[in-house]
Amino acid sequence: MIKVLFVCLGNICRSPMAEYVFKDMIKKKGLEKQFYIASAATSYEEIGNDMHYGTKDKLDEVGIPYTDHKARRIEKQDYEKYDYIIGMEESNLRNILRIVGKDKDKKLYKLLDFSKNPRDIADPWYTGNFTVTYQDIVEGCTGFLDYLEKENIIK
């Protein structure tokens, strides 16, 4: 089982969008039995809250299904539980390290590190642009899936 945790600041915009985009990609490839995919926040701001309506609207627009969501904060134990802990921007990685301690097993990544053009994913909470965020997330998730295939991590 490949366990993937997507992480952003609030766990209501970007990381749940990445969770459902990646779940959809995996399902379309018939690989869902090989994966456990979830998302989490680094802050306490939105704990228990549903996804942002901008994220849900975007997922509805592109026909990607999602289930009930309750924002939760990443915990120290998540570092052992997951194989890939994937932040959306540089500040997420710093905040994750503050919570989990050292990245001793090199599990920490930034989503667009898997793209040909590594960069941060802007926070739509501030930009209001869920379309650019969605495009960036698709680019990152596609790159991540390619990486798992090329490295023969997917059986």
Ligand code: 4NP
């Ligand atoms: P996210 O966006 O990190 O992509 O979920 C945010 C959501 C809420 C806040 C910040 C960013 N906030 O400050 O409450």
